[in-house]
Amino acid sequence: MFEIQDKGYVEYYTGGKYTTLTMTIAPEADYEEDRSGIVQITGDDNEVLNESKEVSYKTTPFELTTDISGQEYVRIKVVGDIYSSEILIDNAEFHN
Known part of the structure; x- marks a missing residue:
């Protein structure tokens, strides 16, 4: 599991070997009430x-599945108004 803050991201080199990326997304336990964002x-x-x-x-x-066929690099990032709140990513897996 990892967490991503506002304007944060993680990038993976996939070499075009995978077709899908799946993950579970959730807000952290003390997520601020007046904030929101998307992955x-x-x-x-x-x-x-x-x-x-x-x-x-x-x-x-909730689960998110993405078609990443043919991509050499894949970036997971947060977009929105979350400031010090964090979005948690769990079970991120690449599949053939």
């Missing part, structure tokens, strides 16, 4: 491949 998956050339539903303090954990 955005981008590929080569910063192409947006998928976006999650909005994450707020009331969001229950």
Whole structure:
């Protein structure tokens, strides 16, 4: 599990070997009530491949699956107004 803050991201080199990326998304336990954001998956050339539903303090954990076929790099980032709140990513897995 890892957490991503506002403007934070994690990037993976996939070498075009995988077809899907799956993960579980949830807000951290002390997520601020007046904040919200989305998790955005981008590929080569910063192409947006998928976006999650909005994450707020009331969001229950949910799954996100993204087609990443042919992508050399995949970036998972947070977009929105979350400041010091964090979005948790668990069970991020690449599949053939």
